[in-house]
Amino acid sequence: MIRIENLHKSFGDFEVLKGVDLHVRRGEVVVILGPSGSGKSTVLRCINRLENPTQGRIIIDGQDIMDPKTNINHIRSEATMVFQQFNLFPHMSVLENVSLGPVKVRGIKSAEADELGMELLTKVGLKEKARSYPDQLSGGQKQRVAIARALALKPKVILFDEPTSALDPELVGEVLDVMKQLAKEGMTMVVVTHEMGFAKEVADRVIFIDEGRIQEENEPRAFFANPANARLMDFLGKVISHN
Amino acid sequence: MAFDFEPSVMIESLPALMVGARMTVIITAGGLVFGFALGALTGLMKLSRNFFVRKIAGCYIETIRGTPMLVQAMFLYFGLPMAIGMRIHVMVAGISVIAVNSGAYIAEIVRGAVQSIHSGQMEAGRSIGLTRAQTMRYIIWPQAFKRMIPPLGNQFIISLKDTSLLMIIGVGELLRTGDEIVAVNFRAFEVYLTVGLIYLVMTMSIAKLLDILEKRMNLKTQR
Numbered sequence: 001m002i003r004i005e006n007l008h009k010s011f012g013d014f015e016v017l018k019g020v021d022l023h024v025r026r027g028e029v030v031v032i033l034g035p036s037g038s039g040k041s042t043v044l045r046c047i048n049r050l051e052n053p054t055q056g057r058i059i060i061d062g063q064d065i066m067d068p069k070t071n072i073n074h075i076r077s078e079a080t081m082v083f084q085q086f087n088l089f090p091h092m093s094v095l096e097n098v099s100l101g102p103v104k105v106r107g108i109k110s111a112e113a114d115e116l117g118m119e120l121l122t123k124v125g126l127k128e129k130a131r132s133y134p135d136q137l138s139g140g141q142k143q144r145v146a147i148a149r150a151l152a153l154k155p156k157v158i159l160f161d162e163p164t165s166a167l168d169p170e171l172v173g174e175v176l177d178v179m180k181q182l183a184k185e186g187m188t189m190v191v192v193t194h195e196m197g198f199a200k201e202v203a204d205r206v207i208f209i210d211e212g213r214i215q216e217e218n219e220p221r222a223f224f225a226n227p228a229n230a231r232l233m234d235f236l237g238k239v240i241s242h243n
Numbered sequence: 244m245a246f247d248f249e250p251s252v253m254i255e256s257l258p259a260l261m262v263g264a265r266m267t268v269i270i271t272a273g274g275l276v277f278g279f280a281l282g283a284l285t286g287l288m289k290l291s292r293n294f295f296v297r298k299i300a301g302c303y304i305e306t307i308r309g310t311p312m313l314v315q316a317m318f319l320y321f322g323l324p325m326a327i328g329m330r331i332h333v334m335v336a337g338i339s340v341i342a343v344n345s346g347a348y349i350a351e352i353v354r355g356a357v358q359s360i361h362s363g364q365m366e367a368g369r370s371i372g373l374t375r376a377q378t379m380r381y382i383i384w385p386q387a388f389k390r391m392i393p394p395l396g397n398q399f400i401i402s403l404k405d406t407s408l409l410m411i412i413g414v415g416e417l418l419r420t421g422d423e424i425v426a427v428n429f430r431a432f433e434v435y436l437t438v439g440l441i442y443l444v445m446t447m448s449i450a451k452l453l454d455i456l457e458k459r460m461n462l463k464t465q466r
């Protein structure tokens with residue numbers, strides 16, 4: 001589904017990613033953990049080329065995203081993203097936020113897109129908010145709308161960039177519940193998060209990135225029970241003593 | 244000689260002044276329609292990824308902002324015809340001067356408003372597969388436009404007042420009409436007072452209209 005080979009990314013002189021290799025299979029939920037500044041979000045943002053990789057190859061569903069012949073807009077509509085800060089469109093109603101993509105990117109008729117939008121809003125538990133505007137929603141509700149917006153393109157994979165980090169603690173659960181539901185339905189997901197519980201419960205694979213490299217990669221039980229990497233042990237120690 | 248204020252002169256000169264005011268409105272409206280189009284275009288050009296496109300817009304803005312409008316008007320109406328060997332209709336010249344002049348200031352208003360929209364909005368648009376142009380059109384521009392309204396109102400008022408400078412090239416606008424009346428009746432106090440009041444009514448109307456527009460847009464997006 002997604003194959004990342006030797007991914008490097010520098011911002012000026014600062015090399016954030018120093019050669020990342022990652023393979024995500026269809027239907028898999030991959031959780032990426034790591035300390036802040038480790039480059040985990042950058043990996044995600046390279047996958048849909050919100051950041052341009054400095055070096056390396058990324059293949060999504062057989063298409064090389066660095067190939068100039070590849071239609072990057074199409075790739076993005078197949079690998080949609082959910083952001084930490086939601087980034088909903090404040091001048092559009094909740095339903096318009098969700099149906100914009102299907103209409104403008106997929107060329108679906110507006111009535112049909114609204115129907116799809118309502119269906120997805122029902123799925124994330126926000127049917128009654130369809131006519132509201134983003135400013136009228138709580139953080140958790142905004143993020144669920146953002147997930148519906150990402151789903152509306154019927155993407156092959158959804159990239160989650162710290163989807164619960166900007167939420168009040170009591171609102172985290174409602175967003176994670178929606179994500180768990182998606183995982184159960186077989187959606188391919190790459191999730192950058194600090195939610196250890198989600199990683200343990202939902203992930204098929206957990207990846208630890210630090211200093212621009214993948215330091216450890218394992219299925220969740222082994223990942224948390226027997227961390228081999230010293231940095232990971234240190235990281236888990238800090239995170240768990242916090243929780 | 245004692246000065247005696249004759250309010251009746253104000254009433255008498257009103258019909259003629261309204262003809263001038265009508266011309267002022269036409270020049271302002273025409274100039275601002277083209278000025279806004281020009282400003283939107285060059286404002287967006289200044290945000291282009293292409294160096295030359297940015298430079299072209301930058302040169303235009305710098306040149307217009309850096310020279311007096313009076314010079315621009317005289318150059319366009321008296322200077323340019325000598326080079327192209329063709330007279331320019333005074334109305335065309337008047338509207339062009341307002342358009343070209345306001346366009347440079349509106350460009351900066353547009354650029355500032357577009358840049359003030361959080362970069363997450365562009366990323367969110369791109370992340371669902373919209374092109375840069377589509378994201379600009381459906382996501383960035385509507386939000387930026389709302390933020391443009393107060394500074395645009397300012398510019399519209401300035402441009403309306405600036406049309407008075409066009410009397411120098413012979414546009415029969417409000418001030419020139421007043422000037423012609425004074426040349427006949429010598430009642431400078433009453434006539435220029437009336438002229439001033441008419442300008443005030445017009446600028447206040449623009450402020451009011453934009454106020455209504457702004458309120459309406461807020462209603463639409465926040466309720």
